[in-house]
Amino acid sequence: MRFAGTMVHNPGDIIWAVVFYSNLVSQNMADYSLPQATSTSSSSMSFSPSSSTDMEKHTSQSHRPPRANRESDKASSEDIPPSMPTAPDPTDIPDGGLRAWAVVAGSWCCMFASMGWINCIGVFQDYYERNQLVSYSPTAIAWITSTETFMMFLGAPFFGKIFDNYGPRYLLLVGTACHVVGLMMTSLAKDYYQFFLAQALLSALGASALFYGCLNPIGTWFLKKRAFAFGIISAGSSLAGVILPIMISRLIPTVGFGWSMRAVTFLFLGLLIISNLTIRSRLPPKPTPVALSQFLAPFKEVPFCLIALGSFFFFWGVFLPTNFIILQAQHDGMSLELSQYLLAILNAGSVLGRILPGYVGDYLGRFNVMIVTTYLTSIFILAFWIPIHTNASLITFSALFGFTSGSFVSMIPAIVAQVTTDMRTIGVRNGSNFFVISLAALTGNPIAGALVERAEGDYLYLQVFCGVTMIVGSTFFLMARVVQVGWAWKRI
Numbered sequence: 001m002r003f004a005g006t007m008v009h010n011p012g013d014i015i016w017a018v019v020f021y022s023n024l025v026s027q028n029m030a031d032y033s034l035p036q037a038t039s040t041s042s043s044s045m046s047f048s049p050s051s052s053t054d055m056e057k058h059t060s061q062s063h064r065p066p067r068a069n070r071e072s073d074k075a076s077s078e079d080i081p082p083s084m085p086t087a088p089d090p091t092d093i094p095d096g097g098l099r100a101w102a103v104v105a106g107s108w109c110c111m112f113a114s115m116g117w118i119n120c121i122g123v124f125q126d127y128y129e130r131n132q133l134v135s136y137s138p139t140a141i142a143w144i145t146s147t148e149t150f151m152m153f154l155g156a157p158f159f160g161k162i163f164d165n166y167g168p169r170y171l172l173l174v175g176t177a178c179h180v181v182g183l184m185m186t187s188l189a190k191d192y193y194q195f196f197l198a199q200a201l202l203s204a205l206g207a208s209a210l211f212y213g214c215l216n217p218i219g220t221w222f223l224k225k226r227a228f229a230f231g232i233i234s235a236g237s238s239l240a241g242v243i244l245p246i247m248i249s250r251l252i253p254t255v256g257f258g259w260s261m262r263a264v265t266f267l268f269l270g271l272l273i274i275s276n277l278t279i280r281s282r283l284p285p286k287p288t289p290v291a292l293s294q295f296l297a298p299f300k301e302v303p304f305c306l307i308a309l310g311s312f313f314f315f316w317g318v319f320l321p322t323n324f325i326i327l328q329a330q331h332d333g334m335s336l337e338l339s340q341y342l343l344a345i346l347n348a349g350s351v352l353g354r355i356l357p358g359y360v361g362d363y364l365g366r367f368n369v370m371i372v373t374t375y376l377t378s379i380f381i382l383a384f385w386i387p388i389h390t391n392a393s394l395i396t397f398s399a400l401f402g403f404t405s406g407s408f409v410s411m412i413p414a415i416v417a418q419v420t421t422d423m424r425t426i427g428v429r430n431g432s433n434f435f436v437i438s439l440a441a442l443t444g445n446p447i448a449g450a451l452v453e454r455a456e457g458d459y460l461y462l463q464v465f466c467g468v469t470m471i472v473g474s475t476f477f478l479m480a481r482v483v484q485v486g487w488a489w490k491r492i
Contacts, residue, residue, distance in 0.1 A: 093223040093282075100221040104229055106278030108236035109271040110172070110214035113179065114207040115409070116240020117268075118152055119350075121145045122323040122343050123245045124199075127252075129327075133192055138327075139449035140192070144200045145323055146445035151204035152211060153438030157295050159212040160431025164424065165287040168279050171213030176272040178206025180265055187261035212434075214275060216427045219417045220282040227366050227414040231358025234410035238354055238402075241322075241347025249340045283424060298429050303419045306480035308436045311412060314374055314473025316440040317466035318405050320448050321385065322346065325398060328459045332389045345395055346402035353406025358414065365491040366414050367481040373407040374474035380404060381467035386460065415477075418492075419484075 094100050128134075128141050159171055182203025189195045214233065222229040244264065251260035288294075298304045325346065329339040353373075361369035380401050388397060413430055420429050451461035485492050 093221065095222050095224050099280075100282075102278045103217055103221055103280060104232055106275040107214035107218060107233040110210050110275040110279065111233050111236035112240040113268040113271050113275075114175075114210040114214070115152070115234075115237035116244065117179075117203075117207055118149055119237055119241035119322065119347055120244040120248070120343060121148055122326055123248055123340070125323055126326045126330075126340075127257075128195070131257075132190065133195070136192060137449075138452060139446055142323070142445040142449040144192075144196055146442055147196070147200040148204040149319060149445070150438050150442035151201060152208045153434045153441055155205060155208035156212060156431035156434030156438065157428070158431070159209050160216065160427035160429075160434075161290055161294070163212060163216045163281070163285075163427035165285055167281050167285040168213040168217055169276075171209045172272070172276045172279060175206045175209030175211075175213055176269070176276065179203050179210060179272070180206070180269055182206055183261055183265040183268070187258040187265070210272070210275070212427070212431070214279055215413055216430060217279055217281040219413070219420075219423055219426045225362055226417060227358035227361040227369075227411060228355075229358075230414050231355040231407075231410040234354040234358075234406070235351045237409070238347045238350035238406055241350065242344045245340065245343045245347075286424060294425075294428050295432050295435075298432050301419065302483050303480050304416070304429070304433075306476050306483065307412075307415055307419065308433050310374075310473045310476030310480065311433055312436050312440045312473070313469045313476065314408060315437045316444050316473070317381070317469040318377070318408055319441070320444060320462060320466045321381070321398075321401055321405075323445055324448060324452075324459065324462060325394075328462075329391075329394050331457065331459060332394070334391050334394065338391065342394065342398045346398040349399040349402030350406030353403035354410040357407035358410050361411060361414065363491075366411060366418055367477070367484075367492045370407065370411045370415060371474065371478050371481060373404045373411075374470065374477055377401065377404040377408070378467055378470040378474055381463060381470060386463045386467070 122145075125138075125141060125145055128136075128144070129138060133141050162171055182198050182201075182205075185198035186195065186203060189198055215230075218229050218233065219226060248260050248264065251263060255263070299308070322343065325342050326339045329342055330336060334342075357369045357373055380397065384393075384397050384400070388394060412433070416430050416433050417423070417426060420426055447465065448462045451465055452459060455461045481492060
């Protein structure tokens with residue numbers, strides 16, 4: 001008589017065989033579902049008859065995993081406590097698909113309304129000096145634009161933590177309300193303090209929440225195409241820098257400052273409705289207690305510290321041409337009408353500068369592309385912007401500077417993500433880095449305004465300060481790469 005392919009000589013052996021195979025099946029099922037559990041050796045069964053020893057050895061060896069694998073599984077289970085979650089598997093990141101690209105589309109709209117607004121604040125430095133705030137010095141007016149940029153990045157640690165704990169939904173809702181109300185109040189402002197409260201504080205705080213609410217989810221949806229995705233959404237802010245200065249300069253003579261601001265606000269509201277409906281994080285939020293150590297922990301890593309220093313020094317100078325190129329061109333004799341297009345030309349170059357370097361960076365290395373573009377930007381400042389004074393050369397400089405400097409904003413989140421092992425902390429890590437950037441944003445414009453006053457209206461000191469600080473920032477990015485892989489050519 002045969003049982004499961006094995007010859008059985010008496011009815012007692014049938015009972016033993018049933019028991020043996022039942023234990024064997026349950027044992028194998030446990031090994032499959034719980035790899036960390038060690039299997040119980042079938043040779044320890046005291047009721048095993050001597051006539052079946054060969055069958056037991058053959059069955060045990062054919063059905064159980066090798067001993068080395070069992071011991072490895074046991075060791076790994078001891079190394080990782082059951083209560084400690086492991087980082088998300090990179091192979092689970094879709095790197096595309098309808099849902100992921102819908103997030104990119106919503107983030108593009110959000111960047112248009114948030115960072116795109118910051119890209120065109122140079123228009124207000126010029127306009128306020130000639131109109132509502134004509135009695136104030138350029139440095140005093142620069143505090144409005146610099147505080148606006150500062151607030152944009154100051155919220156980084158707080159909004160990053162909110163994103164990690166609760167996802168982007170609340171950031172987008174509250175950010176939309178603050179940004180829209182702040183711009184509406186700016187349209188009614190008459191005095192300096194009113195512009196400061198509405199534009200520099202309330203609107204900028206809302207734009208900051210929007211910025212981080214749309215920036216952080218991208219890293220959860222993309223890995224191999226991450227820099228390209230960041231470049232696409234960053235291009236939204238550059239396109240805003242093309243459209244908004246022209247839109248505002250054309251509307252103000254026609255409908256006045258108030259309705260010009262309201263028209264921009266309604267445009268932003270429509271885009272932000274799309275953002276609120278499409279932006280989601282792929283990873284579910286995991287609330288954790290807020291602790292200062294969470295924001296300081298990234299600075300214990302040398303590559304992150306060097307990235308933060310590079311971000312500070314480069315950002316100290318990179319927005320100065322954006323904020324002062326119109327005034328500097330008028331100082332050199334360019335007409336008011338033509339000078340108002342310089343910011344649009346600069347941001348038009350930045351549209352390509354934010355997409356193409358990100359795309360190339362995914363293939364040649366994000367650090368490599370970042371270092372090349374930041375050094376080129378610094379060279380354009382020192383070797384091109386300082387000696388030029390003609391209209392044609394200023395237009396050319398605006399286009400070239402826009403292209404090379406555009407990669408900085410789009411590549412910084414990708415660089416931070418590249419040195420982040422657990423993407424569930426990306427909000428806090430981006431927040432820590434952008435907080436450092438906020439300090440540069442706060443002080444850059446007032447320093448530049450003071451340098452112009454010190455030079456009695458000339459822009460040479462401002463240009464030198466801008467170029468030198470950006471050279472220093474570029475060098476810190478280079479050092480961050482060297483610390484990781486040395487001087488040899490590698491894709492990083």
